[in-house]
Amino acid sequence: MKKQYITFVLALLTIVVHGQDAYQFSLSFLGVNTATDNYQMALVATPNFDAPNGNTADLGAAFYVPEGLGISIGNFQAANSGIPASEWIGYSSGIDAGQELFQILRVPGVTNYFIDAENGVPIQLAIFDVIAATNPTTGTITLANNDDPFVLATFSENFLNVSFTGTTSNYFGQHDPTANSINFETLSVDEILVPERVKLSVYPNPASDVIHISASFPVDKIALYDVMGKLVLSSTNTKQIQVNTLNTGMYLLKIYANQQTITRKVIIE
DSSP: OHHHHHHHHHHHHHHHHHTSOOEEEEEEEEEEOTTTOSEEEEEEEEESSOEEEEEEEEEEEEEEEETTSOOEEEEEEOOTTOOOGGGEEEEEEEEETTEEEEEEEEOOOSSOOEEEEOTTOOEEEEEEEEEOSSOOOSSEEEEOOTTOHHHHHTTOOOEEEEESSSSEEEOEEEEOTTSSEEEHHHHTOOOOOOOTTSOEEEESSSBSSEEEEEESSOOOEEEEEETTSOEEEEESOTTEEEOTTSOSEEEEEEEEETTEEEEEEEEEO
């Protein structure tokens, strides 16, 4: 009987937690920063509720990268949250089990910045560079969980303090499991060149609705992969692919022809 009671209480707590107003954090690759040649990322928050005019307070996010890559975090830019770049800092919290833990923090200034919560609509909280002498080609950048012992030991938890009702509360819920990690190896894939006599066009790029493929050779099929290497779309319609249902970010378009594969990087916006 005691075991059943505990199970019931845990189930009830799970329902309560899942029913709370909260944001999911995710990472989005924006491309190479043309001013610095570094990989540029965005910290994204997606709410599960609707609320207008939330006054943003302090917030932070933690993520791991492999040890020894010589990485730092910086070159912040204002995102569509409106929070200015000057209010962000990034630093290393240390190394654990071959992984370096980084945290980015927002330190509010004297000016208030407000965001609206629209259920399912992502907000870019911050844009930053993964700074390195050479852009990394191995490993991943992965959002760290708040129950991670090293996160707890270094006080590097994820949080998002906002006031929608006059009282500031932490609205961070969890990470989006489908967009909590970006594979550096995928980002480093170079576009495969084709001979001048062979014509291949992929347009528009960036795209928001449809990507068109024009080739002077027979194409067997096309497929689109995200930066984690996951197949997101595949089509035997070799002339175009619909992308209006995809999240913004960079993808790899693979064009299969005559037992060979040509890869093109495409941006969905």
